[in-house]
Amino acid sequence: MLRLYTYFRSSAAYRVRIALNLKGLAYEAVPVHLLRDGGEQNLPAYRALSPLGTVPALQTGARH
Numbered sequence: 001m002l003r004l005y006t007y008f009r010s011s012a013a014y015r016v017r018i019a020l021n022l023k024g025l026a027y028e029a030v031p032v033h034l035l036r037d038g039g040e041q042n043l044p045a046y047r048a049l050s051p052l053g054t055v056p057a058l059q060t061g062a063r064h
């Protein structure tokens with residue numbers, strides 16, 4: 001299943017949520033809090049999958 005790393009107040013993230021919903025694509029939403037503890041987007045685990053440290057990030061499972 002698609003996995004969307006998202007933040008509820010992010011306009012960039014909600015545009016992707018709108019597109020996924022219009023396409024009827026199921027996805028798991030994983031919250032990334034941009035303010036808590038200096039921003040969860042700066043945690044090494046998140047930077048490993050999104051080096052720029054921004055949301056959204058869409059994981060498709062097709063990693064090569």
Ligand SMILES: N[C@@H](CCC(=O)N[C@@H](CS)C(=O)NCC(=O)O)C(=O)O
Nearest residue numbers: 010011012013034041053054055056
């Ligand atoms: N052009 C990028 C913009 C992403 C972006 O700037 N996201 C903001 C939230 S709307 C963000 O993650 N900010 C966190 C930060 O800069 O630390 C995209 O559409 O993916």
